[in-house]
Amino acid sequence: xxxxxxxxxxxxxxxxxxxxxxxxxxxxxxxxxxxxxxxxxxxxxxxxxxxxxxxxxxxxxxxxxxxxxxxxxxxxxxxxxxxxxxxxxxxxxxxxxxxxxxxxxxxxxxxxxxxxxxxxxxxxxxxxxxxxxxxxxxxxxxxxxxxxxxxxxxxxxxxxxxxxxxxxxxxxxxxxxxxxxxxxxxxxxxxxxxxxxxxxxxxxxxxxxxxxxxxxxxxxxxxxxxxxxxxxxxxxxxxxxxxxxxxxxxxxxxxxxxxxxxxxxxxxxxxxxxxxxxxxxxxxxxxxxxxxxxxxxxxxxxxxxxxxxxxxxxxxxxxxxxxxxxxxxxxxxxxxxxxxxxxxxxxxxxxxxxxxxxxxxxxxxxxxxxxxxxxxxxxxxxxxxxxxxxxxxxxxxxxxxxxxxxxxxxxxxxxxxxxxxxxxxxxxxxxxxxxxxxxxxxxxxxxxxxxxxxxxxxxxxxxxxxxxxxxxxxxxxx
RNA sequence: GGCGCUAUCGUCUAGGGGACUAGGACGGGGCCCUCUCAAGGCCCAAACACGGGUUCGAAUCCCGUUAGCGCUACCA
Numbered sequence: 001x002x003x004x005x006x007x008x009x010x011x012x013x014x015x016x017x018x019x020x021x022x023x024x025x026x027x028x029x030x031x032x033x034x035x036x037x038x039x040x041x042x043x044x045x046x047x048x049x050x051x052x053x054x055x056x057x058x059x060x061x062x063x064x065x066x067x068x069x070x071x072x073x074x075x076x077x078x079x080x081x082x083x084x085x086x087x088x089x090x091x092x093x094x095x096x097x098x099x100x101x102x103x104x105x106x107x108x109x110x111x112x113x114x115x116x117x118x119x120x121x122x123x124x125x126x127x128x129x130x131x132x133x134x135x136x137x138x139x140x141x142x143x144x145x146x147x148x149x150x151x152x153x154x155x156x157x158x159x160x161x162x163x164x165x166x167x168x169x170x171x172x173x174x175x176x177x178x179x180x181x182x183x184x185x186x187x188x189x190x191x192x193x194x195x196x197x198x199x200x201x202x203x204x205x206x207x208x209x210x211x212x213x214x215x216x217x218x219x220x221x222x223x224x225x226x227x228x229x230x231x232x233x234x235x236x237x238x239x240x241x242x243x244x245x246x247x248x249x250x251x252x253x254x255x256x257x258x259x260x261x262x263x264x265x266x267x268x269x270x271x272x273x274x275x276x277x278x279x280x281x282x283x284x285x286x287x288x289x290x291x292x293x294x295x296x297x298x299x300x301x302x303x304x305x306x307x308x309x310x311x312x313x314x315x316x317x318x319x320x321x322x323x324x325x326x327x328x329x330x331x332x333x334x335x336x337x338x339x340x341x342x343x344x345x346x347x348x349x350x351x352x353x354x355x356x357x358x359x360x361x362x363x364x365x366x367x368x369x370x371x372x373x374x375x376x377x378x379x380x381x382x383x384x385x386x387x388x389x390x391x392x393x394x395x396x397x398x399x400x401x402x403x404x405x406x407x408x409x410x411x412x413x414x415x416x417x418x419x420x421x422x423x424x425x426x427x428x429x430x431x432x433x434x435x436x437x438x439x440x441x442x443x444x445x446x447x448x449x450x451x452x453x454x455x456x457x458x459x460x461x462x463x464x465x466x467x468x469x470x471x472x473x474x475x476x477x478x
Numbered sequence: 479g480g481c482g483c484u485a486u487c488g489u490c491u492a493g494g495g496g497a498c499u500a501g502g503a504c505g506g507g508g509c510c511c512u513c514u515c516a517a518g519g520c521c522c523a524a525a526c527a528c529g530g531g532u533u534c535g536a537a538u539c540c541c542g543u544u545a546g547c548g549c550u551a552c553c554a
Binding site: 012013014016046048049051052102105106109110113117120121122123146148165168169170171174175176178179181182183184186188189190192193208209210211212213214216234236237239241243244245271274275276278280281282283284301302303304305306307308310311312313314315317321356357358359360364420423424427433434435436437438439441442448449450451452453454455 | 479480481482483484485488489490491492493501502503504505512513514515516517518546547548549550551552553554
């Protein structure tokens, strides 16, 4: 690929909220495409909506991208810094007769729009200000009337070959002469975007499907400005489980929410990549390198995708299982600190290894480590309560028997094989099924009916603490 | 309302005229292992929206219908 054709893409969020998973995925596709083509990925913050934009939002978005491992080659640029260029472009269009001043006020337009709606017809600006004579315009300017600049939409077909949808075409008469410059001299989105994308020499515009209706307007602006159009790729929306656009009422929609839930950035990235994109085969778990290698705009799905949390969690579990305990330890330590659980100098590695395969998130993992370290974290769940009710006195008898059996085993022999042997012998001697002896031990030690094998669990919790928990069992049934 | 986009298991998807008895993954169900399963192994159910074309042949191409979604601002 010639260097003159070098790919330049951008992610251009407006800092009016947190980093939405849809935005994150758009950013990811841009980033993947840039890496794949050895192009540049540019970050541009579209902060022209002064009312809603905040520095805090900008920071959250940057942090979110960084967390996901999405790095940018240029920027962040702030759109607000280019207001002069935007205005100059609008004025140039005005000077060339490709745009005109409109003295209609917002209120007048709103009223006419409401009227049209009431009549059940489509509202389109009627160009009344375009028909103003030069003298009339001069007179209004003279009297200091505020005005917007409207783009004079030429009557023509506007079509492009979308990289994900194929050919999309519009008739320009279906939309009206849209405003490009507000009466306060600031640019409207469509102009600002085109002006910036031209200035930043963007070659591929990869963005959400909700922008396809903007695209013909922007193409017209490129043409009016005498510039070639970039390649457009419109990626499908992300929906909630009810098929509606994903929003807060669907639960977690911010990247930060998943970070807080203990989801791995790599898992999130993998999951997001596969939401609306497929490498073409049966691959599910894709390391970064392969993801980049396999990525293509053609592989992007043209239909909206439902965000399935269950699959995200499964995928996170896959990443968790594949991560060595040593790498998990810092995060677990951090979480234990947050829970106020002291490690007491214990080596966390064996504990982590022991609970790792059954956990799906770092939070779950840390919680289970905490239970094994600190008896205060033991909380009986519903299934444990059920078992308790079902077994009645036999439960207490088993706990007592387990304690009697284990108590004589000294610390040096407190190992999984020995523990299992002793417990088996005890169960046999009392004609108990092994499970009837072990399940109560599991419940007393963890509060749960699910854990690693009980002999391993005893080893992980340790001799003294295990015996303490067993002897401390008082048969409490709430 | 107008314009646009979209339509394969519940969900994410493979497929791009014959390789389709439509494949994989999540979730669901079952069996095995076993002291437990939210671990592991094996298995099962589950989809081409509908109607017309084109073609020897359509999940795949075309048209229409229906449905869903998006846009329709001096928001981005």
